[in-house]
Amino acid sequence: MDRRDWMGLLARAPADVLDRLWQGLGLAPAFEWLRPPEVGGVMVRGRTGATGAPFNLGEMTVTRCALVLESGTVGHGYVQGRNKQQAEKAALVDALMQEDAADRIRAALLEPLATQMQATQDRRAAKAAATKVEFFTLVRGED
Amino acid sequence: MYVAVKGGERAIENAHSWLAEERRGDVAVPELGIAQIREQMALAVNRVMAEGSLYDTDLAALAIKQARGDLIEAVFLIRAYRTTLPRFGASLPVDTGEMRCDRRISATFKDAPGGQVLGPTFDYTHRLLDFKLAADGEVPPAAQAKPQEGPVPHIAGFLNRDGLIQTEAPSDEAPPDLTRDPLEFPANRALRLQALTRGDEGFVLGLAYSTQRGYARNHAFVGELRIGRVAVEMELPELGLAIEIGEVELTECETVNQFAGSKTEPAQFTRGYGLVFGQTERKAISMALVDRALRWRELGEDNLAAPAQDEEFVLSHCDNIQATGFLEHIKLPHYVDFQSELELVRRLRADTEALHEAAE
Incomplete structure (x- = not known):
């Protein structure tokens, strides 16, 4: 799991699950804000005909922040939506994943989070699979 | 052209408090929560996000509640909110x-x-009202099958x-x-x-x-x-x-x-x-x-x-917000415009009457 993976996971994490897993770690590292949590918009783009030139589809809400631990390690948080506490936790996890605590955080927070999010996805995929159809064309009455 | 008017503060305030009361409806009926709208009125939420041009399910649900279910009013609220957000940038085109x-x-x-x-489609449903939904009902879990891979x-x-x-033509032009x-x-x-x-x-x-x-x-x-x-x-x-x-x-x-x-x-x-x-x-x-x-x-x-x-x-x-803005502005005070039109019509009528009298 590299930085791209864990930042992506934290961005999409359900806030309550992330909160519970973070509380379970019992960590409260001291830090200073480089950029306090800020809510903004990101313009989501699509492609014409799925593969052609980009166009602007509409915006989504995103909350971001950056902080520095006492050790000097910098953490960035980018999360979907408007939850500033979630952005703070994402940035703390990002910073701690660059330190000695990485293995512990991976095992106690990131992996269970990934498992739970994957299970939610799998349940949806299983329901979609149950609605898969085979259409048969019938011979019509006319010539 | 509409004109600035003064006065009416008290009436406006009272209209707003009555609006709040009407929005709540009968207090004997439980109040709708944002999560209820988000989860159970999901297609209305989707429409407000699409036309409001902002993807945020909770905000769209709040807008629908505030707008008393008027979806264009809800889109208006989302568009107004959107303008207050700093733009962090643009995404890569989604795949x-x-x-x-x-x-x-x-x-x-x-x-x-x-x-x-x-x-989860409405296609192949019979479009008959389902009175079971009028009573509280447990929904049986949806069937599952082996998810397809690839x-x-x-x-x-x-x-x-x-x-x-x-x-x-593939392109990465902004x-x-x-x-x-x-x-x-x-x-x-x-x-x-x-x-x-x-x-x-x-x-x-x-x-x-x-x-x-x-x-x-x-x-x-x-x-x-x-x-x-x-x-x-x-x-x-x-x-x-x-x-x-x-x-x-x-x-x-x-x-x-x-x-x-x-x-x-x-x-x-x-x-x-x-x-x-x-x-x-x-x-x-x-x-x-x-x-x-x-x-x-x-x-x-x-x-x-x-x-x-x-x-x-x-x-x-x-764009229904542009359209609404221009359409609904005609209900705002146009007293000066109308006053001048009124004067004109009166003068034209007086002229015609004078002509008739002269002819007789």
Whole structure:
């Protein structure tokens, strides 16, 4: 799991699950804000005909922040939506994943989070699979 | 022209407090929560996000509650909120080929690779009111089957391989943004698609229907319709990498349309494209039909003077917030304008009467 993976996971994490897993770690590292949590918009783009030139589809809400631990390690948080506490936790996890605590955080927070999010996805995929159809064309009455 | 007026503060205040009371309705009935609207009025939430042009389910649900279920008013609230947000940047174009599909159907290919998946659709329901919903009811869990593995490729890709359908030229050109610059004509396709995806569903539907009824008919088939979730990625310059910043539910419609070919080009199908926030199938199909109709010039078709071919007509009137703003402003005080018209009518009538009297 590299930085791209864990930042992506934290961005999409359900806030309550992330909160519970973070509380379970019992960590409260001291830090200073480089950029306090800020809510903004990101313009989501699509492609014409799925593969052609980009166009602007509409915006989504995103909350971001950056902080520095006492050790000097910098953490960035980018999360979907408007939850500033979630952005703070994402940035703390990002910073701690660059330190000695990485293995512990991976095992106690990131992996269970990934498992739970994957299970939610799998349940949806299983329901979609149950609605898969085979259409048969019938011979019509006319010539 | 409407004019500034003074006074009425007390009446306005009282109107607002009555509005709040009416919004709440009978206090003996439990109050609606934002989560209830988000979860149980999901398609209304989707429409408000699409036309409000901001993907945030909780905000759309709040707007619907505040607007007492008036969806255009809710879209207005979302648009107003959107303008207060700093723009962090633009995402990389989403890859709908990687969509985790809840639904994926094709009206042109029975045996589409990846299969036909109905998803949670109203299609094939009998459209009879279900009185069981009027009582509290437990819902049996939805059936599950083994999830399919592997990608679900776009249908247009297969036709493309044989050269039977027009290709979309790949490009990474930054698209114009109508939230930053005023609309200018002629508009390129990227700008038209942005306007259509946030356009009023009813208006876009009506125009799409007009093309089916013969006003610039282009014989559309739904080559593919897919609904599902895609990851949104953005480049973070401070980190020098692109990360996922979230995921959005989208509806995508690709139509396959007629094309007669020309002296220089062999006959080939053409395409219309619809991509809309949320599960918004009627809108996405409508968007694809109107997109195709607006492409008459680049495809060398005749201008039949049909409304759906007129980009200035379509793009200038598809936005329900602009339309509402101009339409509803005529109820604001126009006393000075009206006073001068009144004077004029009185004078004209007096002149006519004087003439009549002189004639007698």
